[in-house]
Amino acid sequence: MNDGRTPGGQTLLFLTDEQLRKGIEAMFFAYRGFTADPDRILDEKGYGRAHHRAIHFISRSPGTTVNNLLSILGVTKQSLNRVLRTLVEDGLVESRVGTRDKRERHLFLTDVGEALERELSDAQRERMRVAYREAGPEAVQGFRAVLEAMMDPELRRLFNRLKDAGHE
Amino acid sequence: MNDGRTPGGQTLLFLTDEQLRKGIEAMFFAYRGFTADPDRILDEKGYGRAHHRAIHFISRSPGTTVNNLLSILGVTKQSLNRVLRTLVEDGLVESRVGTRDKRERHLFLTDVGEALERELSDAQRERMRVAYREAGPEAVQGFRAVLEAMMDPELRRLFNRLKDAGHE
DNA sequence: GATTTTATGTCAGTCTTGTTGACTTTCCAA
């Protein structure tokens, strides 16, 4: 494949429609792989991807509010509420009224919720780890760079804020 | 960031859970961006992602059968059928009874179908092109390598068969 | 103190897209 370098060393991209289409299809098929393992686990327990997403981001930012979660997930509150309600009823998520602002609900995973989060994320991380290992370290950096450049600016800011919240 | 090379030059991957989680979130947010532009166009015309996927792969392999499409898309035939029916009714897809095997239906885009396909894929390719340009040529190779490694083996074979079908 | 805004939750109804089950037509092989 063309590596995009001219003889003079200048970096150019010769991107044919064909190459771009391959990238698009790669995203499509890879995303299927990406969700396959968690989907299997969720299905056994009667949950769906919506539950996984909620669990993931609550685990990521314990104590986050409903509104916060809404802006991350990009769904309506009615849609999120349905998911949260079942998770609270099933004892996977705890919803605590805010201390400063009593209108807010702060969301936490219970021990049971943590356990499911770990099961889901173990599976997904393992898939990621294997893919990274096969592709190699430089590939991983490229992967991350392209994905970040593909995000909508607003989501990209959100993503990087999450990134800083962790301690990379 | 750690580039995974030891002083001796040996390639190792130091993948913390944190780094893997970032990759997972990057996939999540990037996929939203990836589908955002086509989703907008589809919404205007009263179609959804399922229609886009069908249109994409029919355009990619004109004359493909329903069964072929099923194995690519990974849904039930009943689900695909509903989508195909509306596309045929709306005059975007033509379904021709097979000549050798009359049980088969061979699928083709009409001119109208081609036009929508172009509109959708122009938008999606543009997003891809911008992301590739921002990330740089090496990143593009890494991106593709990781995505491919993330696919289920069966889908990966399918993906590479599509790849050969085109003339890269 | 009264009013408005914000955060959350809920009910009802719709849409897309997935599912399973039952059915027809066609092909092929015993």
Place this chain on the structure above:
DNA sequence: TTGGAAAGTCAACAAGACTGACATAAAATC
């Protein structure tokens, strides 16, 4: 030639998204 398998269609249902209207409580503002 008949019986099973394969390709496709129709019907009914479920998950999970959506909109819109409304309720409640708390905070913020006038």
